[in-house]
Amino acid sequence: MYVAVKGGERAIDNAHRWLEDERRGDRKVTDLSVDQIKTQLSLSIAKVMAEGSLFDPELASLAIKQARGDLIEAIFLIRAYRTTLPRFGVGQPINTDKMIAKRRISATFKDIPGGQLLGPTFDYTHRLLDFKLLADGSIDEFEPGKDTEQMFQHVTQFLNNEGIIETEETSSSEAESPDLTRQPLEIPANRALRLQALTRSDEGFLLGMAYSTQRGFGRNHPFVGELRIGLISVEFEIPEIGFNIEIAEIEISECETVNQFLGSKTHPPKFTRGYGFVFGQSERKAISMALVDRALRWKELGEVSDGAPAQDEEFVLYHGDNIQATGFVEHIKLPHYVDFQAELELIRKIRKTAFEAKKG
Amino acid sequence: MSNSEEDFNFAYLDEQTKRMIRRALIKAICIPGYQVPFASREMPMPYGWGTGGVQVTAACLQETDVLKVIDQGSDDTTNAVSIRKFFERVTGVKTTENTGKASVIQTRHRIPEQVLSEDQILVYQVPIPEPLRFLEPRETETRVMHALEEYGLMHVKLYEDISINGEISTAYAYPVKVNDRYIMDPSPTPKFDNPKMNFCSAIQLFGAGREQRIYAVPPYTKVISLDFEDYPFEASRAEKTCEICGATNTYLDEVVIDDKGTRMFSCSDSDYCNSQKS
Numbered sequence A: 001m002y003v004a005v006k007g008g009e010r011a012i013d014n015a016h017r018w019l020e021d022e023r024r025g026d027r028k029v030t031d032l033s034v035d036q037i038k039t040q041l042s043l044s045i046a047k048v049m050a051e052g053s054l055f056d057p058e059l060a061s062l063a064i065k066q067a068r069g070d071l072i073e074a075i076f077l078i079r080a081y082r083t084t085l086p087r088f089g090v091g092q093p094i095n096t097d098k099m100i101a102k103r104r105i106s107a108t109f110k111d112i113p114g115g116q117l118l119g120p121t122f123d124y125t126h127r128l129l130d131f132k133l134l135a136d137g138s139i140d141e142f143e144p145g146k147d148t149e150q151m152f153q154h155v156t157q158f159l160n161n162e163g164i165i166e167t168e169e170t171s172s173s174e175a176e177s178p179d180l181t182r183q184p185l186e187i188p189a190n191r192a193l194r195l196q197a198l199t200r201s202d203e204g205f206l207l208g209m210a211y212s213t214q215r216g217f218g219r220n221h222p223f224v225g226e227l228r229i230g231l232i233s234v235e236f237e238i239p240e241i242g243f244n245i246e247i248a249e250i251e252i253s254e255c256e257t258v259n260q261f262l263g264s265k266t267h268p269p270k271f272t273r274g275y276g277f278v279f280g281q282s283e284r285k286a287i288s289m290a291l292v293d294r295a296l297r298w299k300e301l302g303e304v305s306d307g308a309p310a311q312d313e314e315f316v317l318y319h320g321d322n323i324q325a326t327g328f329v330e331h332i333k334l335p336h337y338v339d340f341q342a343e344l345e346l347i348r349k350i351r352k353t354a355f356e357a358k359k360g
Numbered sequence B: 001m002s003n004s005e006e007d008f009n010f011a012y013l014d015e016q017t018k019r020m021i022r023r024a025l026i027k028a029i030c031i032p033g034y035q036v037p038f039a040s041r042e043m044p045m046p047y048g049w050g051t052g053g054v055q056v057t058a059a060c061l062q063e064t065d066v067l068k069v070i071d072q073g074s075d076d077t078t079n080a081v082s083i084r085k086f087f088e089r090v091t092g093v094k095t096t097e098n099t100g101k102a103s104v105i106q107t108r109h110r111i112p113e114q115v116l117s118e119d120q121i122l123v124y125q126v127p128i129p130e131p132l133r134f135l136e137p138r139e140t141e142t143r144v145m146h147a148l149e150e151y152g153l154m155h156v157k158l159y160e161d162i163s164i165n166g167e168i169s170t171a172y173a174y175p176v177k178v179n180d181r182y183i184m185d186p187s188p189t190p191k192f193d194n195p196k197m198n199f200c201s202a203i204q205l206f207g208a209g210r211e212q213r214i215y216a217v218p219p220y221t222k223v224i225s226l227d228f229e230d231y232p233f234e235a236s237r238a239e240k241t242c243e244i245c246g247a248t249n250t251y252l253d254e255v256v257i258d259d260k261g262t263r264m265f266s267c268s269d270s271d272y273c274n275s276q277k278s
């Protein structure tokens, strides 16, 4: 007798064992350690932490190992783990003026107080495969100079002193900064919520959206006012002791764009801003985020929308989450034969009616 | 391995999350067919695999419950097995394949053939909770349409179906009107199952995880499939007999059994089929 669906349990068990075997790969090659991933694949870790919304390089490394290097799968592992963690409260606002930057550049001014600091960037490398790494990865250690141990004032601050760029509003209450992971997303969203959604959006999705604005779908004339990457401390106020304590030091990427100005004959024009903030060294995403943030701000800035995808809050916020997207796109591989059967019956019936009508 | 793992709270979710979901469920039961937004959590299975149903089930389950999980009508499909194992692992509750013995039934794409009773809860996994979604992609618009009971667009769609194909060309996820008020998506069940929802004795709960919506049909509530007087709704099925148990009134799977494309028909509801056999 035909039993298409029997044995599901055994099939699943075997699939899991096979998966584990393939993950480990050739046993003659040394097992990849979580430490190796943590210290040598830091940009993968940055992506997993940012899109997993959990700053923990160790767990991100473990997730990457377990996911066989599939970063979306690793992000999924982190998200599923994150759900089980209790939420203690809201940290103090992070002050990125106090960042110890390892990279800090501005595209709007030739020179800036504190100087341009390139840091560990791919920007000016020639993209030639380094065949030496095939054989031997040993290189000399590098000691960064003293430049990297200082704090820098934000470049946009110099524009602000002149009153030539809009002032950022700071939100202080929890109502102004709702938690996307604890409340259902409701549209329209305020900027704080949009930024939350963007920072955990898929990098590729944001990159595509940002790129589309540059090609005319919601153009907003961006300049990178400043891009900085470095360490900042996270503080949390413990009510019982009444003051802030530092609970972590995290690496982040921050991008501030200076965008097209708004104004009229009576209201002096000002530059506007876009903002990107991402865990780890993720400047591609930080820049993309700033462009998309600016594109989404058309309403509050009194602009007219072009109807471009990147300006469409509902479109961007509902489709940028790669865990939601990958789940739903891939779920069509699950059995749908009940629905397909219903369609089969319907199409047969309609065809029969059509044939009969034709015969007349 | 012990039945329930100590690393996790009973039913995986923490108590506050379960309380949040229960509040949404109560609201949903009070407003039959209305989609209640809820702060859906990330679950250890992918979106689209039943995260909404799993959260609703997790919020309902108590230690004395007996759980049945089906997908495509069967307890033995891979995803049903996976979800059942998940709950065995994180709750230790008893599970069953017997529809009559279950107090909570989580389902994807089918309603069991056996008539459900007052002491049962049927939890549906829902991919797209919005019945108007494919007529209007914007959530901001469809919520207003529901609020104003502005359902003209849906009737126009059904009318256009008839004028093009001679009949309403929706075979599954066939829209219903609940308690004379809200148009509701019954989840992608075949329209054959729609009449089972009407004045059903069991509580029917719907969870859409990715879309962050919960809705419900309380027991003994009117659930009517949309139609026109001259084109009445018809709960269609393959006009065949189950080749395993001989049933003539069940929803059937069509199975290709050889390279020549020979077909066999058998009940999609595997528990019902087994019970008819013996």
Ligand SMILES: [Zn+2]
Binding pocket: B242, B243, B244, B245, B246, B247, B266, B267, B272, B273, B274, B276
């Ligand atoms: Zn049968």
